[in-house]
Amino acid sequence: MRDLNVDSTARDQAAAVRRREISARELLDLHLERIAERNPQLNAIVSLDEDRAREGAAAADQALATGAEIGPLHGLPFAFKDTHAVAGWRTTYGSPLFRDHVPDADELIVERVRRAGVVPIGKSNVPEFAAGSHTFNTVFGTTLNPVDPARSAGGSSGGAACALASGMVPLADGSDMGGSLRNPASFCGVVGLRPSLGRVPEWPLYNQWETTSVGGPMARNVGDLALLLSVLAGPDPRAPQALREPGSSFASLVPLSLAGLRVALSVDLGGAFEVDDEVASVVASAASLFDRVSDAHPVLAEADDTFRTLRAWHFQAKLGPLLAEHPDAFKPSLADNIRAGETLTGADVARAYHQRTMLAERMREFFETHDVLVLPVSQVPPFPADQEFPTAINGRPMQTYLDWMRAAYFITVTGCPAISVPFGHTSDGLPVGIQIVAAHGRDRFLLEVAAAVELAVQERR
Incomplete structure (x- = not known):
């Protein structure tokens, strides 16, 4: 594949290795060159181990040469992601308390990705304990935005998103x-999917019944994201809430026709939060993609208290x-959030779960008359x-982080799958x-819609 490079799709890169048009060692060299070029400024990849990576690439080529599956x-x-435990690999969680921590076992997401053959x-890089x-x-400093290095790359999967966008890696895992x-x-x-609760099981967890955070895939396009989801998803006996559908069902998808799709579009869920004017304009312009779009939105009035209560309790x-x-x-911001959980009572937590149940039911009813909801990913650029x-x-103060x-x-807190798809830019790019x-549960449908929007x-252009 003569034109293959680090900006090629992950699917093309994997196919080229499989057909032996490029070796894993050659593909690794291309990515290490990009890392050497971009990472010193952007700081997306941490705990880089080139020697071990080269050993892994050589082993991948040997496996292919011997006809191994x-x-x-x-x-x-x-x-x-530096919050995922990788056996034998420094894993800091972004905390100085774990600066030299080396786990002795892989967590489930890592098991699956390794088994799929990665090098x-x-x-x-991540914020401290993925908070914020x-x-x-x-430990490692700040990850910068690959489009404008004076800006934030976001988080907590900021290192992953930055590495993807700048061509340092073809795929990335994260959590949300x-x-x-x-x-x-x-x-x-880039593209990032928060899957339905139970779609991507996690293990070990201190509480297998905690359902606020989920693992999921990131990629430069929806097709590549679906490929990684096919590896991450699927049941596991150690994860009692895992959905039973096998991950392989996501391996390929066809963009859905947007014609006739019942779309609810809201820039602020009826005034539930402030949105930067330019972000609001970009999101509003998405209406032009659809022929059946309304400004309807679900009422999520209890979401703020529900999320903050469960987050503090979890932390x-x-x-x-x-x-x-x-x-x-x-x-300080994380310490304050942890301490906020100290004053919570059983009644507080029970209220939050009751509200979460109501929110999930309200969303179920909303999606009886709408196929998808479109809104901002972030309220700011x-x-x-x-x-x-x-x-x-827009001049309105934000009281907390x-x-x-x-x-x-x-x-x-609704438990629904949600995907971020690149759509536009601010006036300064x-x-x-x-x-x-x-x-x-409609993750595949969501990906098909996202693929159609991407197309x-x-x-x-």
Whole structure:
């Protein structure tokens, strides 16, 4: 494949290796060249180990030469999110407390991606314990936006999105609680999917019944994302809430016709949050893609309290003992969020779960009369990288580091699948994605819609 390069689709790269048109070692060299070119400035890939990567690429070529059965991602360079435990590989969670931590076992997402044949090269940078949608920490520093390095790459999968957009890796894994797959995808101009609850099982977890955060795929296009989802998805006996549909069902997809699709489009869910004027304009312009579009939206009034309560409860349960032992080792915003969980009562948590049940039911009813909901991914375009979070939108102050993320985390607590698809740019060229949401379990349908939107955007250029 003469024109193959690091910006080629992951599917083309994997096919070229499989057909032996390029070796895994040659493909790795191409990516290491791009990493050497872009990573010193952008800081997306951390714990890079070129020697171990070359050993892995050589092993991939040997497996192919001997006729061994190979996986769908065979030979592709891969950097796991630095919150995912990778056996024998430094995994810091973006925290100085784990600066030298090396796990002795892979977590489930890593197991699956490794089994699919990737060549691990390192980790992708994250904010401390994946908290906050701006990727910086005291271990590795700040990840910068590949479009404008003065701006944030988003987070918590900011390193992954930046590495993808700049051609350092062909695919990336991530996780999403309040927008950690979707927000950096929008900021960096790539695709990020928060799957339905149970679509991508995770193990081990401190609480297998915690359903706020999910793992998922990122890619430069919807077809590549579907390929990675085919590896990540599917049941596992260690994950009791996993959906039973096999991951292989996502391996290929055909864009759906947008004609007749019942689309609800809302830039702010009826005034539920502030949206930057330019972002709102880009999202509103998506109406031109569809012939049946309305300004309807579900009522998600309880989403803010529900998300913040469950997030604080989750953080306190998981990180509270560590904060008590190391009170000065956490960034202030995260420490405050953990401590907010200390005052929660059983009644508070019960209220949050009751509200979440109502929100899920309301979304189920909404999708009886609408096929998809379109809204912003993030309420702002990429903001300056020297800020922890936007302090105002359209002149309206943001009181906390969560206020500007409502467009993403309101969807989190519904349990529905949501995808960020590149759609436009601000007047100064910063990427803006649109968020497309479908009913729980309709991940394949959502991907088919997203693929059609992606194609329509390409045809307009």
